[in-house]
Amino acid sequence: MTIATADLYDDRGDELDSLSLPMIDLGGHVAFDGAVRTVRCHRDNALVKQVLATPGAGAVLVIDGGGSLESALVGDLIAASAVENGWAGVIVNGAIRDRVAMAALPLGVKTLGSNPRKSAKDGVGEVDVPVTIAGVVFTPGRHVWADADGVLVER
Template identity: 85%
Template structure:
Protein backbone atom coordinates (compact mmCIF):
# COMPACT_ATOMS: atom_id res chain seq x y z
CA UNK A 1 0.00 0.00 0.00
CA UNK A 2 1.19 3.50 -0.80
CA UNK A 3 1.67 5.71 2.28
CA UNK A 4 -1.20 8.16 2.74
CA UNK A 5 1.20 11.13 2.68
CA UNK A 6 2.58 10.04 -0.72
CA UNK A 7 -0.91 9.29 -2.00
CA UNK A 8 -2.08 12.75 -0.97
CA UNK A 9 0.95 14.34 -2.67
CA UNK A 10 0.03 12.52 -5.90
CA UNK A 11 -3.78 12.78 -5.81
CA UNK A 12 -4.69 15.43 -3.22
CA UNK A 13 -7.26 17.15 -5.43
CA UNK A 14 -9.20 13.85 -5.69
CA UNK A 15 -9.06 12.97 -1.97
CA UNK A 16 -10.46 14.07 1.37
CA UNK A 17 -8.25 13.85 4.45
CA UNK A 18 -9.91 13.12 7.79
CA UNK A 19 -8.58 15.60 10.36
CA UNK A 20 -10.04 13.74 13.34
CA UNK A 21 -7.31 11.85 15.17
CA UNK A 22 -7.85 8.10 15.45
CA UNK A 23 -5.74 5.55 17.36
CA UNK A 24 -4.41 2.40 15.70
CA UNK A 25 -5.55 -0.72 17.58
CA UNK A 26 -5.31 -3.55 15.05
CA UNK A 27 -2.37 -5.72 14.13
CA UNK A 28 -2.12 -3.88 10.80
CA UNK A 29 -1.53 -0.14 10.95
CA UNK A 30 -1.83 0.36 7.18
CA UNK A 31 -4.84 -0.87 5.21
CA UNK A 32 -7.13 0.13 2.39
CA UNK A 33 -10.11 -1.08 0.43
CA UNK A 34 -13.58 -0.29 -0.85
CA UNK A 35 -15.86 1.31 1.73
CA UNK A 36 -18.84 -0.32 3.42
CA UNK A 37 -20.62 1.60 6.18
CA UNK A 38 -22.74 1.21 9.30
CA UNK A 39 -24.35 4.10 11.16
CA UNK A 40 -25.28 3.17 14.71
CA UNK A 41 -25.21 4.60 18.22
CA UNK A 42 -24.21 2.37 21.14
CA UNK A 43 -25.67 -0.69 19.33
CA UNK A 44 -23.31 -3.02 17.48
CA UNK A 45 -25.70 -5.67 16.11
CA UNK A 46 -25.38 -4.32 12.55
CA UNK A 47 -21.58 -4.08 12.86
CA UNK A 48 -21.49 -7.74 13.89
CA UNK A 49 -23.84 -8.70 11.04
CA UNK A 50 -21.83 -6.91 8.34
CA UNK A 51 -18.42 -8.15 9.55
CA UNK A 52 -19.77 -11.72 9.59
CA UNK A 53 -20.39 -11.44 5.84
CA UNK A 54 -17.74 -11.75 3.10
CA UNK A 55 -15.51 -8.67 3.23
CA UNK A 56 -13.50 -9.27 0.06
CA UNK A 57 -10.85 -6.78 1.22
CA UNK A 58 -13.29 -4.01 2.14
CA UNK A 59 -13.02 -1.54 5.01
CA UNK A 60 -16.04 -1.01 7.28
CA UNK A 61 -16.49 2.60 8.37
CA UNK A 62 -18.65 2.69 11.50
CA UNK A 63 -20.24 6.00 12.43
CA UNK A 64 -20.91 5.61 16.13
CA UNK A 65 -21.43 9.38 16.52
CA UNK A 66 -18.10 9.62 18.34
CA UNK A 67 -19.51 7.98 21.47
CA UNK A 68 -16.98 6.51 23.87
CA UNK A 69 -19.71 5.28 26.25
CA UNK A 70 -19.67 1.68 24.97
CA UNK A 71 -17.66 -0.41 22.52
CA UNK A 72 -18.88 -1.11 19.00
CA UNK A 73 -16.16 -3.69 18.16
CA UNK A 74 -14.59 -6.32 20.41
CA UNK A 75 -12.26 -9.25 19.88
CA UNK A 76 -14.94 -11.70 18.69
CA UNK A 77 -16.33 -9.31 16.08
CA UNK A 78 -12.79 -8.40 14.96
CA UNK A 79 -11.88 -12.10 14.67
CA UNK A 80 -15.01 -12.61 12.55
CA UNK A 81 -13.86 -9.76 10.29
CA UNK A 82 -10.49 -11.48 9.80
CA UNK A 83 -12.17 -14.83 9.06
CA UNK A 84 -14.41 -13.16 6.49
CA UNK A 85 -11.67 -11.31 4.60
CA UNK A 86 -12.11 -7.71 5.76
CA UNK A 87 -9.08 -5.39 5.43
CA UNK A 88 -10.04 -3.13 8.31
CA UNK A 89 -12.52 -1.24 10.43
CA UNK A 90 -12.61 2.48 11.18
CA UNK A 91 -14.79 3.22 14.21
CA UNK A 92 -15.99 6.74 14.99
CA UNK A 93 -16.45 5.57 18.56
CA UNK A 94 -14.93 3.02 20.93
CA UNK A 95 -13.69 -0.56 20.74
CA UNK A 96 -12.79 -3.01 23.51
CA UNK A 97 -10.44 -6.00 23.90
CA UNK A 98 -7.64 -3.85 22.48
CA UNK A 99 -4.83 -6.29 23.37
CA UNK A 100 -6.56 -9.19 21.59
CA UNK A 101 -7.45 -6.97 18.61
CA UNK A 102 -3.82 -5.85 18.40
CA UNK A 103 -2.81 -9.47 17.80
CA UNK A 104 -5.14 -9.86 14.80
CA UNK A 105 -4.10 -9.25 11.16
CA UNK A 106 -6.71 -6.52 10.78
CA UNK A 107 -6.56 -2.75 10.53
CA UNK A 108 -8.57 -1.14 13.33
CA UNK A 109 -8.77 2.58 13.95
CA UNK A 110 -11.01 4.06 16.65
CA UNK A 111 -11.27 7.06 18.94
CA UNK A 112 -10.60 5.01 22.07
CA UNK A 113 -11.60 2.00 24.11
CA UNK A 114 -14.16 1.16 26.76
CA UNK A 115 -14.80 -2.29 28.29
CA UNK A 116 -18.56 -1.63 28.39
CA UNK A 117 -20.47 -3.65 25.76
CA UNK A 118 -23.09 -2.05 23.56
CA UNK A 119 -26.75 -2.87 22.95
CA UNK A 120 -27.74 -5.56 20.45
CA UNK A 121 -31.07 -4.28 19.06
CA UNK A 122 -29.99 -3.80 15.43
CA UNK A 123 -30.84 -0.10 15.35
CA UNK A 124 -29.00 1.79 12.64
CA UNK A 125 -28.32 1.79 8.90
CA UNK A 126 -26.07 -0.21 6.57
CA UNK A 127 -24.33 1.05 3.41
CA UNK A 128 -25.43 4.68 3.61
CA UNK A 129 -23.06 7.64 3.19
CA UNK A 130 -21.70 8.69 6.59
CA UNK A 131 -20.01 11.99 7.36
CA UNK A 132 -17.33 12.13 10.06
CA UNK A 133 -15.66 15.46 10.87
CA UNK A 134 -16.77 16.90 7.54
CA UNK A 135 -15.54 13.97 5.42
CA UNK A 136 -18.12 11.79 3.68
CA UNK A 137 -17.46 8.07 3.37
CA UNK A 138 -19.63 6.68 0.58
CA UNK A 139 -20.10 2.94 0.06
CA UNK A 140 -18.08 1.71 -2.90
CA UNK A 141 -15.51 4.49 -2.82
CA UNK A 142 -11.98 3.72 -1.65
CA UNK A 143 -10.41 4.48 1.75
CA UNK A 144 -6.74 4.37 2.76
CA UNK A 145 -5.53 4.37 6.37
CA UNK A 146 -2.10 4.29 7.99
CA UNK A 147 -0.42 5.84 11.04
CA UNK A 148 -0.54 9.28 9.34
CA UNK A 149 -4.30 9.27 8.95
CA UNK A 150 -7.26 8.42 6.76
CA UNK A 151 -7.95 9.42 3.14
CA UNK A 152 -10.99 8.73 0.99
CA UNK A 153 -12.03 9.43 -2.57
CA UNK A 154 -14.30 12.43 -3.00
Protein backbone atom coordinates (compact mmCIF):
# COMPACT_ATOMS: atom_id res chain seq x y z
CA MET A 1 0.00 0.00 0.00
CA THR A 2 1.45 3.35 -1.02
CA ILE A 3 1.28 6.21 1.46
CA ALA A 4 0.20 9.62 0.14
CA THR A 5 3.13 12.02 0.25
CA ALA A 6 0.99 14.79 1.79
CA ASP A 7 0.00 12.49 4.68
CA LEU A 8 3.56 11.26 5.05
CA TYR A 9 4.83 14.82 5.23
CA ASP A 10 2.20 15.69 7.85
CA ASP A 11 3.40 12.76 9.96
CA ARG A 12 7.18 12.95 9.40
CA GLY A 13 7.95 16.33 7.83
CA ASP A 14 10.92 17.00 10.10
CA GLU A 15 12.60 13.82 8.78
CA LEU A 16 11.92 14.44 5.09
CA ASP A 17 12.91 16.73 2.26
CA SER A 18 10.48 17.71 -0.50
CA LEU A 19 11.65 18.14 -4.08
CA SER A 20 10.39 21.48 -5.38
CA LEU A 21 10.75 20.88 -9.12
CA PRO A 22 7.80 20.81 -11.55
CA MET A 23 8.09 17.07 -12.30
CA ILE A 24 5.54 15.37 -14.53
CA ASP A 25 4.32 11.78 -14.32
CA LEU A 26 4.89 9.85 -17.55
CA GLY A 27 4.95 6.23 -16.38
CA GLY A 28 2.16 3.74 -15.84
CA HIS A 29 2.37 4.20 -12.06
CA VAL A 30 1.95 7.65 -10.56
CA ALA A 31 2.60 6.56 -6.95
CA PHE A 32 5.74 4.58 -6.14
CA ASP A 33 8.42 4.33 -3.50
CA GLY A 34 11.58 2.43 -2.67
CA ALA A 35 15.21 2.62 -1.69
CA VAL A 36 17.24 5.28 -3.48
CA ARG A 37 19.83 4.33 -6.08
CA THR A 38 21.50 7.08 -8.09
CA VAL A 39 23.20 7.90 -11.36
CA ARG A 40 24.77 11.29 -12.10
CA CYS A 41 25.25 11.84 -15.83
CA HIS A 42 24.89 14.55 -18.43
CA ARG A 43 23.38 13.69 -21.82
CA ASP A 44 24.84 10.14 -21.58
CA ASN A 45 22.60 7.27 -20.53
CA ALA A 46 24.98 4.28 -20.68
CA LEU A 47 25.19 4.06 -16.87
CA VAL A 48 21.39 4.42 -16.58
CA LYS A 49 20.92 1.49 -18.94
CA GLN A 50 23.54 -0.56 -17.10
CA VAL A 51 22.04 0.03 -13.64
CA LEU A 52 18.41 -0.59 -14.71
CA ALA A 53 19.49 -3.90 -16.28
CA THR A 54 20.40 -5.19 -12.79
CA PRO A 55 17.98 -6.48 -10.13
CA GLY A 56 16.14 -3.47 -8.68
CA ALA A 57 14.43 -5.17 -5.73
CA GLY A 58 11.79 -2.41 -5.70
CA ALA A 59 14.29 0.46 -5.68
CA VAL A 60 13.90 3.87 -7.33
CA LEU A 61 16.68 5.15 -9.58
CA VAL A 62 17.22 8.89 -9.14
CA ILE A 63 18.98 10.21 -12.24
CA ASP A 64 20.66 13.58 -11.99
CA GLY A 65 20.97 14.77 -15.56
CA GLY A 66 21.62 18.32 -14.46
CA GLY A 67 18.14 19.36 -15.55
CA SER A 68 19.06 19.10 -19.23
CA LEU A 69 16.17 18.66 -21.64
CA GLU A 70 18.50 18.46 -24.65
CA SER A 71 18.43 14.66 -24.91
CA ALA A 72 16.60 11.77 -23.26
CA LEU A 73 18.18 9.71 -20.49
CA VAL A 74 15.47 7.00 -20.44
CA GLY A 75 13.45 5.54 -23.30
CA ASP A 76 10.97 2.70 -23.62
CA LEU A 77 13.57 -0.08 -23.98
CA ILE A 78 15.49 0.97 -20.88
CA ALA A 79 12.20 1.43 -18.98
CA ALA A 80 11.04 -2.06 -20.05
CA SER A 81 14.35 -3.44 -18.76
CA ALA A 82 13.69 -1.68 -15.44
CA VAL A 83 10.27 -3.34 -15.20
CA GLU A 84 11.74 -6.76 -16.03
CA ASN A 85 14.35 -6.28 -13.31
CA GLY A 86 11.95 -5.24 -10.55
CA TRP A 87 12.54 -1.49 -10.27
CA ALA A 88 9.69 0.57 -8.76
CA GLY A 89 10.47 3.73 -10.69
CA VAL A 90 12.81 6.40 -11.97
CA ILE A 91 13.03 10.07 -11.08
CA VAL A 92 14.80 11.97 -13.86
CA ASN A 93 16.24 15.44 -13.43
CA GLY A 94 16.26 15.70 -17.20
CA ALA A 95 14.30 14.30 -20.13
CA ILE A 96 12.87 10.94 -21.21
CA ARG A 97 11.52 9.83 -24.58
CA ASP A 98 8.95 7.31 -25.87
CA ARG A 99 6.41 8.73 -23.44
CA VAL A 100 3.38 6.95 -24.96
CA ALA A 101 5.07 3.54 -24.67
CA MET A 102 6.36 4.40 -21.20
CA ALA A 103 2.86 5.28 -19.99
CA ALA A 104 1.83 1.68 -20.69
CA LEU A 105 4.56 0.21 -18.47
CA PRO A 106 4.02 -0.65 -14.79
CA LEU A 107 6.76 1.74 -13.70
CA GLY A 108 6.79 5.08 -11.92
CA VAL A 109 8.41 7.80 -14.05
CA LYS A 110 8.84 11.38 -12.88
CA THR A 111 10.73 13.71 -15.19
CA LEU A 112 11.10 17.33 -16.21
CA GLY A 113 9.93 16.60 -19.77
CA SER A 114 10.58 14.69 -22.95
CA ASN A 115 12.75 14.97 -26.03
CA PRO A 116 13.01 12.42 -28.87
CA ARG A 117 16.76 13.02 -29.21
CA LYS A 118 18.82 10.10 -27.89
CA SER A 119 21.77 10.64 -25.60
CA ALA A 120 25.41 9.62 -25.85
CA LYS A 121 26.44 6.10 -24.80
CA ASP A 122 29.97 6.72 -23.49
CA GLY A 123 29.39 5.68 -19.86
CA VAL A 124 30.45 9.03 -18.42
CA GLY A 125 29.06 9.68 -14.94
CA GLU A 126 28.83 8.22 -11.44
CA VAL A 127 26.70 5.49 -9.85
CA ASP A 128 25.42 5.29 -6.26
CA VAL A 129 26.81 8.61 -5.08
CA PRO A 130 24.77 11.24 -3.22
CA VAL A 131 23.19 13.62 -5.75
CA THR A 132 21.69 17.02 -5.00
CA ILE A 133 18.72 18.13 -7.07
CA ALA A 134 17.13 21.52 -6.37
CA GLY A 135 18.76 21.56 -2.94
CA VAL A 136 17.51 18.08 -1.98
CA VAL A 137 20.10 15.36 -1.34
CA PHE A 138 19.29 11.84 -2.56
CA THR A 139 21.57 9.42 -0.73
CA PRO A 140 21.73 5.80 -1.90
CA GLY A 141 19.92 3.54 0.54
CA ARG A 142 17.56 6.21 1.88
CA HIS A 143 13.85 5.90 1.09
CA VAL A 144 12.00 7.98 -1.51
CA TRP A 145 8.25 8.35 -2.02
CA ALA A 146 6.58 9.81 -5.10
CA ASP A 147 2.98 10.45 -6.10
CA ALA A 148 0.87 13.05 -7.91
CA ASP A 149 1.74 15.64 -5.23
CA GLY A 150 5.50 15.29 -5.56
CA VAL A 151 8.62 13.61 -4.22
CA LEU A 152 9.78 13.14 -0.61
CA VAL A 153 13.07 11.63 0.53
CA GLU A 154 14.50 10.73 3.92
CA ARG A 155 17.17 13.10 5.18
